[in-house]
Amino acid sequence: MIVLPTGTVTFLFTDVEGSTHRWERFPDAMKAAMVRHDELLRQIVEHHGGQVFEIVGDSVCSVFTQPSDALAAALTAQRALLAEAWGEAGPLRVRMALHTDQAERDEDGYVSLPLNRVSRLVAAGHGGQILLSEATAEQLKSMALPDVALRDLGARRLKDLLHAFHIYQIVTPGLLHTFPPLRTLDVRPSNLPLPGTSLLGREREQSDLCALLRRPEVRLVTMTGTSGIGKTRLGLQVAHLLLDEFENGIIFVPLAPVRDPELVAPAIAQALDLQESSGQSLIERLQEHLRERQVLLLLDNFEHLLGAAPLLTTLLAVAPHVKLLVTSREVLHLYGEREFVVPPLPLPALSPLLEPEALSEYAAIRLFVERAQAVRADFALTPENARAVLDICARLDGLPLAIELAAARSKIFAPEAILARLTHRFSLLTGGSKDLPARLQTLRQAIDWSHELLEAQEKRLFARLGVFVGGCTLEAATTVCTLAADPAQDTLEGMISLVNKSLVRQEDGREGEPRFTLLETLREYAQERLEERGESRLIQNQHLRFFLRLTEEAEPQLHGPDQLRWLDELDAEHANLRAALAHAREHEAEAGLRLAGALAWFWYVRGYFTEGRSWLQQLLARVPEPTTVRVKALYGAAALARWQDEYDEAHTLCEESLTLARTLGDKVGMTWALYELGVQAAHQGEYERAHRLHEESLALKRQLGDQVGIAWSLHSLGRMAYLQGQLTQARTLLDESLGLRRARGDKNGIAWLLRTLGEVAYSQEDYPAATAWYQESLALFREVGSKVGSAFALDGLGTICQGLGDTEEAACFFLESLMLWRDLGNTPSEVTCLLHLAEIAVSYREVEMAARLLGAAETLLETMTAPPPPALLTQYGQGMRLIARHLDESAFQHSRETGKRVTLEQIAWDLRQIVEKQ
Template identity: 50%
Template sequence: MILVTRGLRAPVDCKFPGWRRSRVLDLPTGTITLLFTDIEGSTLLLQHIGEQYSHVLAQCRQLLHAAFQRFHGHEVDTQGDAFFFAFARATDAVSAAVAAQRILASHTWPNQAVVRVRMGLHTGEPQQTADGYVGLDVHLAARLMSVGHGGQVLLSQTTRHLVEHTLPDGVSLRDLGEHRLKDLRHPSHLFQLVIGGLPADFPPLKTLDTHPHNLPIQPTPLIGREREVAAVQQLLLREDVRLLTLTGPGGSGKTRLGLHVAAELSDHFTDGIYFVNLAPISDAELVVPTIAQTLGVKESPTQSMVEQLQAFLQEKLLLLVLDNFEQVVSAACILSDLLARCSHLKLLVTSRAVLHLAAEHEFAVPPLSLPDLNHLPDLVTLSQYEAMALFIARAQALKPDFQVSNASAPAVAEICTRLDGLPLAIELAAARIKLLPPPALLARLGQGLAVLTSGVRDAPARQQTLRNTIDWSYQLLDTDEQRLFRRLSVFVGGCTLQAIEAICTALDTQTPAVSVLDGVASLIDKSLLRQIEQEAAEPHFAMLETIHEYGREALAASGEAEVTPQAHAAYYLALAEAAEQAWNGPQQAVWFGRLEKAHDNLRAAMNWLLERGEAEKALRLGTALWWFWYAQ
């Protein structure tokens, strides 16, 4: 995962959750060697020595710092038990790592503690920013460290080429072969320093090659999502959680989050992790054969495919990642049967709709973090917000000289906010940056979803435009759900269940309230509607703005674009007049609160009445609301 903080990026599992500003003027530039370190098993060490841990940590920092500075190392950051140093010469970096390991091994630690530090070195040309370094070179160096073991020093092939003929005395290189590192597209050829007098044999590297898997290689690093990755990992590692469903609207990043978590947990599932893509199928009967084909389970004339699959999985400690389950949700009961017969199996499902199974735990994938448009921070802090960081990264992939300036920052922040922090929408918007500068792109967003199309040919068709992504969800609804979804798009800024029921009753007298209630619940389950106030006596619901825009387009295409706003205006006129009658009564504060929450809808109703020449009703609405506006 790429962590973006103060302009510096590195894997979150490398213990750098926040980067402290360094003296950038002192850092080397050009081709440099990056060195990451951390203490293996620091949590267990803390539990073992208790209060002495802070003393041990201080000693470890002092020893490492001295060794690295002795060989001209430049400190980029220190966070907890982790160091990040940069060296102008690869030979200095290797000498520093060797010296540090020898010093650590000979040091006498309090309480007979065993302190083992893993290290990773990579040479490249990372981009220097106002606060350090960014780029894949930083990411690769940190990943090298994270796959090693305490006492082990790992080198990339680039660093090995530079130092193989000038190694320190008593040091040699061991070729560890090619390994797949998390989040990197291509295998990396890794080498280990063999330091005379120190342990040289370690367990297998903690790479994606350790246990069987078929996880697809991701073309770009994951940006942000530190909290979500940690939370999903914790859930999957709980004994009582065997089925976890990642839910969210299309484009919210469910698949990417699921794949990243699966890769992070590869050491915990010794029989493998397997990704099953269900997007190409729509027949629930094909779910079992698709899983079986992914696992290499062959057909048998004596057993059904379900029985063969159960027999294959029965004793295996294995994680199945079932992607895009929403269009085969009727096959959900099959998952319950698998879990009942395969005691070590766990399932991670991505779906736009919950499965409604007894064993299911749901994790709703939130939008990326967004800044407050009314209080934008400085540029460095602004780039820490996940939505902003994603937009910048994708824009720079297409236009390397793209930078967010004080002039363009408000537009970029508003673009990300208008797109609800949805990763897919932000990526599609950033793809337009070669043609449209941020202010022009923002203006285009006001004209609908047409601007959010992709130039990426290898993306699935449903993800090549935002409209296709939402349409995928819309087409999975039944006729009644589609009609309710279209009607809900008439509301602005959210609405109450009472308002939904009133408008549906006005438009269709045959629809009972209970059907509306079930329909609302179904749209929430399918990630097309959100409940935005759960504690209030009167629950409120809203759509993400991108989904709302699609709903308005669908409403216009359905022929209901006139009668639905008419029913909407009639309801809010009645609400305002009821509030006026209660203004001097004991419920004045309650009615004032209702009108405050309904203000966007009241304004929309007024605008519609005026546009249609309904002067008498517009006057009635204004008259009913005068006291409310005056009190505001």
């Protein structure tokens, strides 16, 4: 009998990637292959002092007393698996994971917690990859490991594990070391938030929803139910359960902060990390991105945005592998929609014979006890209070939010006292809300009762918090929710009290600061109370002033060393900024125009082009007065229009801005209107006019001492000189711009300028200098989070490496760039990368691979709405002729057609394997 070790051990789990598909295609070959696979792994594990304690399907579970032995076994096994001749079933790609933990045994084997951790770790990997937990890595770091390096992949969130898991990868000669992103919850496109609490009950609902979403014909499921029933929490749990079943992930789209149906598309795009691209509407961008992806979108809180329902039909029509899970208080009335009614938590029949242990089997009771213990650690369900707890949950119709609110009062009241007060409150309210559904009346009464128990200062604070959309910081709450006439109060103390009473939720915000949010149901209730107090307009005005001040403070910082922090700050407050703009549009239009003008650069950098233009257009229409605020808003709107290739509109807006600035003597406005007109002219090839406009703008900026503006003008003049072949002049202008930007710490500006310097150096055949410029720009682009900048820099590095014959490095650069261009929706750049990669494949004599790449490029060209650039068609034709010389017609056409059908991810993976074998 095998005696399994306990105490500190290291587990090694393995799993065959893609085995289900192989079993379907080659059942006989896979049967023989798996016998050999199991035999091989068992021999290697035992040779290195380990024990195989379980084989489940295609997974082998083994344990070692020393982490170094487990690692040695994993390395040996990967090499043996690569060397094995697998025949028709092969090659087998096996992912492996090592985790060191405290192991305990029971009569069935090991206790499950450590096994769950290593199972989730191996599921995050890819075939050929060896992953380590931090516990294993820390022990291995102190040991001599010749030719073995640990690559830090960072702290990642794994399915069903509440805390982040730090993961490392083994890198060693002879084994693959480049893989796609880990299959973890925090790698986009999976942005599911980790729930802060466990989900009690709902096992039946989870199973039914998963089964419904797995059905091929089901594309749209709407979870309906009253407020507080737990739709969001259940939806998130189901999404976590299904994460492994959607190849391109599951995306959570929180819609509670969105007030306008027109902003649903931007909200989905933001969740997908998509930016608008020139020449495409945002909806077209979404359609293109989702067309070939297998993804589930979880759209949360849709009931107030029913006007956007046709958008969902549009997306489903063009994206056959996309499914939608929607939470809403009412159905969307769309074709193919399946309604799933979320019921309240089940309760036992009222009976005096039920013991506490039996009651604890019911989720409603467990929820009350768990939330009561959160505010009173010694709370317990006893024979004395069990009936009162049951009556409370029954009185509250099993509604989770109502139960949480009642349980939060356990810090002061015993269950019997809570029940008595609830009963009294409900009898007073009976008949007061006859027009509401019964369960909604119950929730309303529970919230009313909880609200009535607040102190006067707490009531005031709670009502005023309803003005915030998407949460707020403590500073925002203190500033917005305090009036001069108020008695002295400690906002932090008030917030903590509201958190303890389950009326406000506290989350971890940026830089460790707390962020406070209200569930949408409670926020709506708070808004009603604010209206009743007669303070709604007053607090909304304070909200507007706070975010106007924040934005105007951030605006100059967006060109300095802290630009990323400020961009992230504005992104975090985007829902509040939208609410402030909406209020200003109706009541404080001039302040709204100031806010929109100050946000223009943020919208530009983060890619909110359509939304930014919409706000600016609406507010410009409401504030026709000739002011410097209008000048600024006009040239901001022009820049956003120009990025979307709307040159006529951009020109009209900018000419009005310049004329008005000259009339008002607004030199700052003149400089930027002239600059924007110069950029427009350069984009359209009117270099002489562009040069004249930029020179006039630069002269004014020098008069004003505007260092940011001077740097941008010099950069634009330098790039025009480069494009016209005036390389010496270009270097002089660009060097001066670079000096100014380095002095200011403008990382985004420095990165773009370095990219231009790389282009200049490359055109002069100074490849070492070009490489250095591009590498520095790439590092900065990554730091500030610029996808488009990173893609440009990677293209430049790939071109240099390819020209110098370093095809392996070139392929790595072009592959990474390809994925970025795909995310950005820049089809011409995707095609260019594929054609470069096809040339590299030919250099490896992998001509069939090259033909597949050409087929993928051809598919992309066919999807372009505008005519492809002539240079791109020329490059494509050259690639066709090059590959056709190495393949006969039949093989060439077959490989091209294959390339048209496979995904870019699969092509990238196949090419990585080819490169690493060279």
